[in-house]
Amino acid sequence: GQNIDQPTEMTATEGAIVQINCTYQTSGFNGLFWYQQHAGEAPTFLSYNVLDGLEEKGRFSSFLSRSKGYSYLLLKELQMKDSASYLCAVRDWVQGGKLIFGQGTELSVKP
């Protein structure tokens, strides 16, 4: 079966660093995506990992370990506008390449 777990809520302070973890179990892993979703808006793409290691994109980085079924999204120099829900999604080739989404982590950035 498939299962994706991420924390429901996190709180961090403006200017700080926060790490949002995602663990997954899938039949045929074929890539992991992170999306950001502000309240009332559509999800927007942040990052994609298919090989082990760290992908850096400005203030955001994403890490993947396929052997551990684990990924994290790292947000540096937090800003108030980073308050949003962060969705981890895994592509499963056994499921025809569909994306399977976690429930999302609601991040609140405080001043």
Place this chain on the structure above:
Amino acid sequence: DVKVTQSSRYLVKRTGEKVFLECVQDMDHENMFWYRQDPGLGLRLIYFSYDVKMKEKGDIPEGYSVSREKKERFSLILESASTNQTSMYLCASTQGTGYEQYFGPGTRLTVT
């Protein structure tokens, strides 16, 4: 920029009505998807399509059908709306399975 548009941001329908949700993308993407998003349940796939006239069931297809007559347009149909179909509906498209999905703004449907 990829643009995915949905016909309505907010919709209120009565139980038993037939409901059409339209989605249009302007980037010639092959693949299109319909999700619903509910608190505590995340995004769940209803139906998807890899080509014109082609459709595949997702994880929760019951009570829904879809239509893809043109490449750019993917419609979600609720044959007889029920209150448990009150939700946020999101359409997405992608150029292929190795690429990110682009989402529309969503339609918040309320069935009374």
